[in-house]
Amino acid sequence: MRKKEIRQFMLEKLINxxxxxxxDYTDSIHKKLTSSAEWQQSEVIALTISRGDEIDTHHLINQALSDGKKVCVPRCEPEGKKLIFHYIQSLNDAVPSFYGLLEPEPHLQVAQKSEIDLVIVPGLAFSSEGYRIGFGGGYYDRFLxxxxxDTISMAYSFQLTAEEFEEEYDIPVKKIMTEL
Known part of the structure; x- marks a missing residue:
């Protein structure tokens, strides 16, 4: 299968x-993630604000903030297709923007890449080597x-695939957490 077909197939599985x-699956994934060494040892965690049928990150953002961690979320800069992470104090620091995503207010402090200990990388499908199919813009591959x-992706077990789909510019994540 090509990336486009895999992407569409996984979107349908998520919707259904x-x-x-x-x-239940999300709760299990969250428990695994927040008890992991990567999460426990991180002072600054970067993650997107989930929407639709993606694995929820709202709870994780609140958990990280209540654990005393610094949280940063990305703004998509369409020119150059890059991500700029900004620190937030709560989900109220985000507003609807690019592609209907919730993104941080642009005036919020920017997190330097070197300050970020852990990036929770979104995706739709994953290979056993940690390669992922995202939503098609290549933003995370450029950032990574x-x-x-550390990099971790959260996925439902059905999002793991035996398909080979990595391309030369793709960057694998170090770990994938599922409900299993």
Missing amino acids: LPEKKKI ADYRG
Whole structure:
């Protein structure tokens, strides 16, 4: 399968996942993630604000803030297709913007890449080597190209695929957390 077909297939599976399973699986993934060494040792965590059928990150953002961690979320800069992470104090620091995403207010302090200990990388499909199919813009691959900290993706187990789809510019994540 090509990336476009895999992306569409996974979007349909996410849409059709029963709400009860989504809640149970997400809870299990969150528990694994927040008890991981990477999470525990991180002072600054970067993650997107989830929407739609993505694995929820709202709870994780609140958890990180209540744990005393610094949280930064990205703004998409369409020119150059780059991510700029800004520190937030709460989800109220985000506003609807690019592609209907919730992104931080542009005046908020920018987090330097070297300050970020852990990046929770979104995706739709994942290979066993940590390569991912995202939403098609290549924003995270550009950001991760010279990032040296930890990277984790959250996925439902059905998002893991045996398909080979990595391309030369793709950057794998170091770990994938599922409900299993």
